[in-house]
Amino acid sequence: MxxxxxxxxxxxxxxxxxxxxxxxxxxxxxxxxxxxxxxxxxxxxxxxxxxxxxxxxxxxxxxxxxxxxxxxxxxxxxxxxxxxxxxxxxxxxxxxxxxxxxxxxxxxxxxxxxxxxMTVDVAKNFRDKGRMKDVFRSAGIPCARHAVATNRAAAEAFADRSGFPLVVKPPAGSGARSTFRIDGAAAFEDYLDTIPPSAETPALLEEFITGEEHSFDSILIDKKPVWYSVSRYLPTPLEVLRTPWIQWAVLLPREVDVPEFDPIRAAAAEALSALGLESGLTHMEWFRRNDGTIAISEVAARPPGAQFTTLLSCAHAADLYRGWAEVMILDRFDPPARKFAAGAAYLRGQGRGTVKAIHGIDRVARGVSDLVVEAKLPVKGQSPSGGYEGEGYVIVRHPQTAVVERALREIVTCVRVELG
Ligand SMILES: Nc1ncnc2c1ncn2[C@@H]1O[C@H](COP(=O)(O)OP(=O)(O)OP(=O)(O)O)[C@@H](O)[C@H]1O
Ligand SMILES: [Mg+2]
Missing domain, CATH: 3.40.50.20 (Rossmann fold)
Structure with missing residues (x-):
């Protein structure tokens, strides 16, 4: 270098x-x-x-x-x-x-x-989601139909072509902020009246993909994929934001080297190569549609948020914070093997106001305490984040995927964070 x-x-x-x-x-x-x-x-x-x-x-x-x-x-x-x-x-x-x-x-x-x-051109491919999808399309990588609209007519033309539901989002958004699912023409007209797309604030419109959402977190060194991990979102972040009582969870199954993930492994390698990345840890999001086919949603040239680096560390009994630093500074990485399934349940305040009480934690603690590796419980008086990560989290791990999945379901169904 x-x-x-x-x-x-x-x-x-x-x-x-x-x-x-x-x-x-x-x-x-x-x-x-x-x-x-x-x-x-x-x-x-x-x-x-x-x-x-x-x-x-x-x-x-x-x-x-x-x-x-x-x-x-x-x-x-x-x-x-x-x-x-x-x-x-x-x-x-x-x-x-x-x-x-x-x-x-x-x-x-x-x-x-x-x-x-990472060069400026490559960084733009990752930061501008419209440009990213153009790159994907020309490389034949499966993804949602999309258009970047800088005026109302262009947005309406996309809706005519693509139909409903569709998704609107900022071309460089994060945390699913200002990302909406729009189900029909009336809601679309309301959206265009409220947040009209313009040259200064363009809107990215996408075909709505129905299916299960996952991440694909991976490391490239000198353009070669050297390591990857898959996680499943329970349910999709957009669904979480649309449904105030849902508490989000993420599951990293122990088994990643399985035929079920062959299509995303292949598509991810092509996608990262088309975007021009040489070395780095990337966080990709993708869907498995109900018919079994996959679509890549987006990819960021940075480590994932929402405690994922801790989750990756837990699932591999390795320090992925250090792994990222090694890749970025020393351009090298020793790929660790997957040893556990891991998952996070995100605790989210219900109602209005600030955190008043946490219910059900004792009952859950009795059932899953042996599995918990890290937790940050919401504290009294805390303001709600308004995001799908909620106000706190519990991270669990176990050699068996089914045990982790059960623990996550138990946590999100039993623990209730009351706002008031
Ligand atoms: N085309 C689509 N079809 C279906 N759902 C979508 C689509 N695009 C986005 N979503 C949903 O909206 C969420 C947020 O979209 P996206 O990931 O593009 O935005 P973001 O702001 O980068 O979010 P984050 O920072 O959480 O990754 C996705 O995780 C997914 O659940
Ligand atoms: Mg995203």
Whole structure:
């Protein structure tokens, strides 16, 4: 990899200098930062919006440099900060960050500084979902019909062609925010009146796919797939958001190397190759339609959110936070074998207000406590997130998939988070 200001240590391949971009220090972000700090032969700098006082002591003590920036999502500010970090490190070989919105600005900074890693064109393929689906279509990868509409007439033309139901979403959204299923012409006209698509705020419209939604999380090194995992969403995030009483769950079956997943393994490899990724951990979402065929929904060139990296770590008895850091900074990965099934149940407040009480947790604890590996229970007074991840989670694992699936169902049916 080419870096600026290469030193002899680096030329000899002894030391790699990496800049980690983390606008804020969320719990998960800190896990990735600590993982990067644990790698041998890496000197790490941190770029953040946070003041130095907010850096946990164990992290601060191991950093090669720290640079505060006012806006890490703006490539000009980010470049300034990365240059300062690189000066303190004596150069930079890798620029990394786990957040979705950072992927394009980081690629722009890599381009100006001549640092290897995901390029601007490739980052755009991942960030712009309309462009991503164009790439998929021209590569013959199964996906929903789609159109990006910048005005009402274009949106109506898509609905005429594709029919209902359809899905509307922002072309660069996340967390399923502003993503809606529209079932008929009247609801569509209401939507167009309320959130009219324009050149400034285009809408991505998609054929609605009916089926089971899954993820396909995988690692590529030098364009070769080296590891993957499949999870199943119970039910789809969109269904969860449309139905306030549903608490979401995700199941990572123990068995992934099975014929049932042959089609997604093949399509995912083609999709990542068509998008142009060379190395990285990606989080793909896909459907199995009721007729058995598959469709890729989208893919992000970053680790998954919603505690998935913990789930992946549990299912493989390995540290996938560190795995991601190794891929991104050292361009290498030792693929761990799947040893367990794992799953997460997301606890979601019911009603209005803030968290008032959690019911049923004692009853569940008696049945599944041996399976629980990590939990974050909602706390009294907590404001609801409004998202499908809810207010807390319980992560379970066991060698048998059926046991994990039963535990998840028990948790989401017995535990009730009361808002008031
Ligand atoms: N074409 C489609 N057909 C059926 N359901 C869809 C379709 N597109 C999106 N969805 C549903 O809406 C959810 C959110 O859509 P999408 O993943 O594109 O948005 P997102 O904002 O990236 O969400 P996230 O950050 O949760 O992945 C999906 O997980 C899926 O349940
Ligand atoms: Mg998604």
């Amino acid at each position: 080419k870096g600026i200001f290469p030193t002899d240590e680096v030329k000899l391949g002894i030391m790699r200098r990496a800049v980690f971009i983390a606008p804020y220090f969320a719990t998960t972000t800190l896990r990735f930062i600590r993982a990067a700090l644990s790698l041998d032969g890496v000197r790490l700098a941190l770029v953040s919006h946070e003041s130095t006082g907010k850096i946990p002591g164990d992290v601060a003590g191991r950093l090669g440099a720290y640079v505060r920036t006012e806006n890490a999502l703006d490539s000009i500010s980010l470049e300034r900060a990365v240059r300062r970090a690189a000066e303190q490190l004596g150069g930079v070989d890798a620029i990394v960050g786990a957040m979705e919105e950072l992927q394009l600005p980081m690629a722009e900074v890599r381009a100006s500084l001549g640092v290897a890693g």
